[in-house]
Amino acid sequence: MTRSSWWTEILTTIAAIVLALIIGAVVMVVSDPDVLDKYAYFFYRPGDALAASGDKIGSAYFALLKGAVGSWGAITQSTSQAAPLILAGLGVALAFRAGLINIGGQGQAIWGAIFAAYIGFGVHLPLVIHVLVALIAGVLGGAIWGGLVGWLKARTGAHEVIVTIMLNYVAIRMLAWLLTTPAFQRPGRTDSISPIVDWTATFARLAGSQLHVGFVLALLAAAAVWWLLERSTLGFALKAVGANPHAAATAGMSVARTTIIVMVLAGALAGLAGVDAALAPSDSGVPVPLSNGIVGDVGFDAVTVALVGRSRPVGVVLAGLLFGALHTGGLGMQGAQTPGTVTDVLQALIVLFVAAPALVTRLLPFLRRRAARSATPESTGALT
Amino acid sequence: MSGERTTAGSLEGSVLEPGRSLETAALRRQRLSVGILISVVGLLLLGLLAATHGTARFALSNAFDPVQLPTVSLPGLPLVLVCGLLCVAAGAGLLTGRLAGRFQTLAGTVGGVGFLVGFLTWAAAGRALPFPVSNQIAQTFAVATPLVLGALAGVLCERAGVINVAIEGQFLVAAQAAAVVGTVTQSIAWAIIAAALAGVGMAALLAVFAIKYRVNQVVLGVVLNLLASGITGFLLDQRFSQSNLNSAPVMSSIAIPGLSKIPFIGPVVFDQNILAYLAGISVPVVWVLLFKTSWGLRVRSVGEHPRAADTVGISVTGMRWSAVLVGGVFAGIGGAFFILAATGHFTRDFTNGSGFIALAAVIMGRWHPGWAALMAIFFGFATELGSQVQTLNTPVPSDFLQMLPYVATVIAVAGLIGRVRPPASDGEPYQKA
Numbered sequence: 001m002t003r004s005s006w007w008t009e010i011l012t013t014i015a016a017i018v019l020a021l022i023i024g025a026v027v028m029v030v031s032d033p034d035v036l037d038k039y040a041y042f043f044y045r046p047g048d049a050l051a052a053s054g055d056k057i058g059s060a061y062f063a064l065l066k067g068a069v070g071s072w073g074a075i076t077q078s079t080s081q082a083a084p085l086i087l088a089g090l091g092v093a094l095a096f097r098a099g100l101i102n103i104g105g106q107g108q109a110i111w112g113a114i115f116a117a118y119i120g121f122g123v124h125l126p127l128v129i130h131v132l133v134a135l136i137a138g139v140l141g142g143a144i145w146g147g148l149v150g151w152l153k154a155r156t157g158a159h160e161v162i163v164t165i166m167l168n169y170v171a172i173r174m175l176a177w178l179l180t181t182p183a184f185q186r187p188g189r190t191d192s193i194s195p196i197v198d199w200t201a202t203f204a205r206l207a208g209s210q211l212h213v214g215f216v217l218a219l220l221a222a223a224a225v226w227w228l229l230e231r232s233t234l235g236f237a238l239k240a241v242g243a244n245p246h247a248a249a250t251a252g253m254s255v256a257r258t259t260i261i262v263m264v265l266a267g268a269l270a271g272l273a274g275v276d277a278a279l280a281p282s283d284s285g286v287p288v289p290l291s292n293g294i295v296g297d298v299g300f301d302a303v304t305v306a307l308v309g310r311s312r313p314v315g316v317v318l319a320g321l322l323f324g325a326l327h328t329g330g331l332g333m334q335g336a337q338t339p340g341t342v343t344d345v346l347q348a349l350i351v352l353f354v355a356a357p358a359l360v361t362r363l364l365p366f367l368r369r370r371a372a373r374s375a376t377p378e379s380t381g382a383l384t
Numbered sequence: 385m386s387g388e389r390t391t392a393g394s395l396e397g398s399v400l401e402p403g404r405s406l407e408t409a410a411l412r413r414q415r416l417s418v419g420i421l422i423s424v425v426g427l428l429l430l431g432l433l434a435a436t437h438g439t440a441r442f443a444l445s446n447a448f449d450p451v452q453l454p455t456v457s458l459p460g461l462p463l464v465l466v467c468g469l470l471c472v473a474a475g476a477g478l479l480t481g482r483l484a485g486r487f488q489t490l491a492g493t494v495g496g497v498g499f500l501v502g503f504l505t506w507a508a509a510g511r512a513l514p515f516p517v518s519n520q521i522a523q524t525f526a527v528a529t530p531l532v533l534g535a536l537a538g539v540l541c542e543r544a545g546v547i548n549v550a551i552e553g554q555f556l557v558a559a560q561a562a563a564v565v566g567t568v569t570q571s572i573a574w575a576i577i578a579a580a581l582a583g584v585g586m587a588a589l590l591a592v593f594a595i596k597y598r599v600n601q602v603v604l605g606v607v608l609n610l611l612a613s614g615i616t617g618f619l620l621d622q623r624f625s626q627s628n629l630n631s632a633p634v635m636s637s638i639a640i641p642g643l644s645k646i647p648f649i650g651p652v653v654f655d656q657n658i659l660a661y662l663a664g665i666s667v668p669v670v671w672v673l674l675f676k677t678s679w680g681l682r683v684r685s686v687g688e689h690p691r692a693a694d695t696v697g698i699s700v701t702g703m704r705w706s707a708v709l710v711g712g713v714f715a716g717i718g719g720a721f722f723i724l725a726a727t728g729h730f731t732r733d734f735t736n737g738s739g740f741i742a743l744a745a746v747i748m749g750r751w752h753p754g755w756a757a758l759m760a761i762f763f764g765f766a767t768e769l770g771s772q773v774q775t776l777n778t779p780v781p782s783d784f785l786q787m788l789p790y791v792a793t794v795i796a797v798a799g800l801i802g803r804v805r806p807p808a809s810d811g812e813p814y815q816k817a
Contacts, residue, residue, distance in 0.1 A: 027615070031622045101602050156798040161549075161602050162747060163797060165740055166790040172737075173790075177783035303606050339621030344614030351607050356597040 009310055015360050016308075016353035017322075024346045025057040028338055032056055060338035067332020067340075068325035074332065076209035080280060082324025083214035084109070084273040088298045089305030089316045090218075090225050091146070091269035095160075096311040097229060098262040099242035104149055104164025105270040106299025107171035108142040112274025114175060115141035117290040120197030120279060122183070130200040131213075135275050142271015143264045145171065150263025154256035160263070168299060176292055184290065194290035202287050203280045210283070214276040219317065221269060226313040228265075238262055273298050304351040323347055410799070412481075415488065419478030422495030426471025429464055429502040435779075436460045438510030442517045444648055453647060460509030467502025471495050507778045520765075520772050522652045525660055526725065528764025530555065530735075532663045533718030534742030535749065535756040536670045537583075537711035542751055543674060544707035545687040546594050547811040549605025550586065551715055552739025553612030558582040558719025560616045563730035564624055566632025566723065572658070575632055576720050583716020584709050586612065591708040595701050598813035609739075617732045624730065632728035635659065659721045663757075666714060670753040673710075683707045687807035690814040700814045718742070741767075744793040751806060763789040 029035050035056050038049040069075050088105040095102035116138030125133060145167065152158045178184045179192035186195045205212035229235040240248040241258045249255050277295045282288050305323055309315030330343030353360050440460045444453035474491040477483050483491055508515035534551045541548035561582035566575030589608060593599045624630050635657040643654040674680035685693040686703045694700050722735055741763050749756025770785035 027618070028622075031619055033623065101600075103602070103606060152794070152798050158794070158797040158799070162744075163794055165549075166744065166793045169737055169740065169790045170787050170794075173783040173787045177781045180781065180783075297610075300606055300610055303603065304610065307603065307607075339618060341614065341618040341621050344610070345618050348607060348611035348614045352593070352611065355599045355603060355607060356593055358597050359593075 009315075012357050012360055013308060013354060015364050016350050019353050019360065019363060020346050020349035021061070023349055024342060025061075027345060028056055028060055028342060029053045032337075056338065060333065060342065063333045063338070064326075064329035064343065066329075068329030070332075073209060074328060076206070076211040077331075078321065078325040078328040079215045080210040080212060080324075081327045082320040083212075083218040083280070084276045084295070084298050085301055085305050085323050086218040086317055086320030087221055087276060088270045088273035088302030089309060089320050090221055090313065091142075091266040091273070092302045092306035093309060093311040093313070093316050094225060094229075094238075094269065095262055095266045096306055097242050098238045098258065099245065100153075100259065100262060100266075101161050102146070102149075102164055102263070102266050102270075103161055103303065104146065104167055104267075104299065105273070105302040106295065106297070107164070107168040108145045108267040108270035109274035109277065109295040109298050110168075110171040110175050111141035111145045112138035112271030113278040113290060113294050114178060114274075115271075116201075116275040117194060117197060117278040117287075117294075118184070120201035120287070121195040121289075124198060125200065127200050130198060131203065131279065134197075134201045134279060135272075138275035138278065139268045139271045142274060143268040146267015146270065147260060147264040149267070150260035153263070154259045172292075175290075175294075179290065179292065186289070192292055196289050197279060197287045199286075201279055202285075203276075205281050205285075210281075212280055214280040217272065217276070218320070221272060222313040222317045225269075225316075229313070234258075234261065270299070270302065273302070301347075304347060307351050308354050414799070415478055415481065418492055418495075419475045421475075422471050422478065422492070422499075423475030425495065425499045426468050426473075426475055429468035429471060429499065429506070432502075432506045433461065433464055433468070436464050436506050436509045440505040440508040440510075441514035442504075442508065443514040443519075444517055446516070446518055446651065455514050458505060460505055463505045464502050464509070467498040467505070470498040471502070474498065507773055507776055507780065511776050511778075513776060515776065516772065518648060518652050520768055522655070523768045523772075524761060524765045525653070525656060526764075527768050528761040529656075529660045529663045529725070530718040530721040530738055531742050531745055531760035531764055532757045533659075533666060533714045533721070534739055535745040535760045536666055536753055537587075537713075537715035537718070538743055538746035539749070539751055539753050539756050540670065540674070540683070540707050540711035540714070541587075541590075542746060542810050543687045543807055544683045544704045545690060545807060545809040545812060545814070546590070546704055546708050547601040547605065548590065548708070548711065548715075549602055549743060550590055550608035550612070550739075551742045552735060552737065553605075553609040554583045554586040554712060554715035555719040555722065555735040555739050556609075556612045556616050556733070557586050558716035559722045559735065560619065560624070560730050561716075562720040562723040563630050563632045563728065566728065567629050570633055572633055572635055572724060575724060576659070576717060579720030579723075580713045580716040583714070583719060584712035587708045587712025587715070590712075591705050594813065595704050595708075598815070601811050601813075613733055616730070620730060620732060630730055632723050634726070634728045635724045657725055659717065659725065662717060666717075667753055667757045670714070674753065679703075679706070684807070686814070687809055690809050690812075694814075694816065700816075704814075741789050744789055747806075748793055748796050 035049070035052045038052045042049045067074060068078050088109055091105055091108065092102050116134045119130075119134035119137045123133070124130075149160050149163050149167065152163055153160050176192065179194065184194050186193050203213040227235075229239065237248065237253045237258050238261075240251065240253060241255050241262075245255045248258075274295055277288070277298070278290060279287050288294065301323065305316055305319045307319075308322070309317070309319035326343045326347055330340035333340035333342070438460055439457045440463065442456045442458070444456060471494075474495040477491045478488060504515060534555065537554065538548050538551055558579035562575040562579040565578035566572065569575070586608065589611075590604065593604050593608075594601045620630075637655050637657050638661070640654040644650040646654070672680075674684065682693065682698050682703050683706070685698060686700045690700045693703070719735070722738075723730060742760065745756050745759040745763055748759040766785055766788040770782035773780055773785060774782040
């Protein structure tokens with residue numbers, strides 16, 4: 001990695017963010033009937049339309065920025081939103097580096113959350129031990145679900161994309177079913193919700209903020225993945241398999257073994273994201289109880305984080321922080337005229353531009369000499 | 385991966401005995417795994433004998449059907465026993481390998497039908513209500529309608545060599561378009577047209593990034609799904625949440641004169657809404673398009689060997705664009721179904737993974753419009769069975785039945801039930817030399 005290509009990727013990413021903000025602004029203006037009405041007499045008094053548009057865009061983006069980083073509380077809220085994104089994003093990034101597309105973060109995180117939450121409310125242990133046991137259980141849950149994909153791919157050649165998508169839905173249905181069983185359903189309730197996790201299994205947080213163990217865990221995981229990729233033999237084999245599996249096999253590396261290990265590790269990382277969802281304290285200080293939407297969309301969000309982070313640990317941390325801040329800012333916009341869901345549009349647009357650097361250089365020709373490579377594998381091959 | 389797979393069926397591990405044809409390792413694995421599956425299912429049925437009480441009743445008509453058929457009562461215990469034994473026998477026949485080719489297919493069919501009949505008998509035996517057979521089948525077609533249309537979209541794209549993971553996103557955007565245009569015009573026809581156009585719009589996004597910018601198509605599909613979810617969610621919050629922009633008219637079912645009077649089949653098949661008929665017609669239409677027109681031949685050629693197609697003067701990008709856009713029409717119409725067949729009301733992310741079931745149907749249906757539609761109907765059947773069994777109050781969780789499409793797809797791509805062979809250049813961007 002030379003200095004200039006680092007620079008190129010940063011520039012392209014910034015360009016992608018700027019382009020996404022511009023398109024987001026257009027979408028906001030076009031979708032607001034009050035602002036659009038003023039364009040009806042644009043040629044008579046252009047000032048009205050431009051002022052209304054400027055006001056709309058400015059207030060929305062200001063509310064977004066304020067909600068994301070406007071106060072210490074908001075900043076720590078952003079880090080707590082970033083933690084599961086970073087963890088699951090690392091899982092996807094690690095698989096990308098080995099040439100595997102892991103769309104299964106959702107299912108792996110769900111199993112992580114199921115295992116961790118069950119230990120959290122079903123078993124009663126002393127203070128530090130409880131959270132450790134729950135954490136290990138959750139990691140195991142994710143690792144098994146991810147490992148299953150690796151094993152199927154290594155043994156039968158089943159394409160990891162289709163298997164992970166399908167296993168996501170199997171996990172979603174398993175969670176839905178478990179929440180109707182006496183072991184998981186909160187006594188006295190008929191809806192799908194579990195008991196509340198013991199306080200001994202809850203992640204500790206810095207008093208008066210949302211900065212909790214989950215974010216520290218995410219940074220530690222990023223460091224571990226960096227070490228694995230850059231300093232370990234396994235990491236070398238992993239990258240070799242990702243670059244050219246035939247060459248790696250010729251050099252004596254076992255492609256099958258590497259595939260299984262990578263998917264186990266990717267599953268473990270996504271499982272950690274599920275652990276974070278199950279054990280991290282919410283605003284009230286108590287973790288959100290297990291329910292059907294416990295992990296949100298973390299699996300697909302993780303793909304976006306890994307893409308924008310160029311599948312490198314540092315990049316994933318930065319991308320996770322960016323999207324965590326976007327999510328938090330979106331939540332903070334509820335009172336504003338513009339719905340906070342605009343952040344979902346921004347997130348998808350940023351990733352779309354990052355995934356297609358050729359489009360960015362076409363729109364911004366002065367970047368042309370520095371065209372960055374796309375962060376994804378060139379071809380996927382058919383999904384079988 | 386494809387190179388390894390073709391050699392997996394090599395002669396090593398094959399069994400050669402006098403008087404018997406050669407069996408490759410892949411076929412052997414397939415035979416054994418199907419045999420094990422059917423045997424296990426048969427043993428499961430025999431295990432359920434203890435929990436089978438009374439008679440199983442099957443209602444062949446709804447209360448409102450013109451011709452009332454009797455409710456069939458079958459003895460629960462003997463029937464489950466027979467079905468279980470049939471499954472075990474079929475499984476054993478496959479495992480011993482004493483069955484010739486045609487009988488193997490027969491054994492597989494006996495196992496499948498035996499399990500279905502046995503399971504339904506067990507589920508219905510001794511319940512207060514009869515199992516509503518006609519309702520189950522009629523609803524299967526309703527549930528399967530968008531799946532069939534989505535699967536056709538997938539088949540068209542992938543036959544041209546473009547993987548479409550964004551069927552879900554196409555459904556979402558098309559559904560919102562149908563809801564809004566349907567509300568404004570109060571016309572089903574305009575709602576369907578708007579949905580088709582929205583589907584084509586999403587298809588154009590897929591095409592421009594997959595074909596022109598050569599973005600990895602799976603990643604692209606995931607991102608487009610997120611974009612569709614984000615943009616429909618935002619527009620719903622910002623603009624379309626008021627009911628004056630989100631209450632489209634709902635389709636009523638159209639009974640085909642004459643045909644709908646046929647006992648049993650009439651009310652089940654010929655009393656559907658317009659989109660269900662449209663889906664039914666679309667299957668042969670896509671088949672003819674792909675296999676009987678020169679356009680279809682060119683589409684398939686760029687999906688299999690784009691270089692060769694290019695050499696004889698076929699525009700690879702042109703064919704891929706046209707196939708993806710035509711697919712968008714079908715996906716869009718499928719998206720309209722979610723609005724026009726239900727409440728006429730769009731809510732966030734309410735297609736709920738149907739696009740991914742359609743993708744599964746494409747693969748299970750081996751990239752063939754007919755088989756993919758059949759698989760979509762099978763998945764619709766499993767989903768509908770989940771809700772029917774729930775109303776019967778059986779101990780089987782409906783979640784397990786709704787898992788069926790996904791588990792079946794994993795088993796299929798793992799090559800346990802027949803190897804699926806995709807178009808050779810599926811998912812590979814083409815660059816002119």
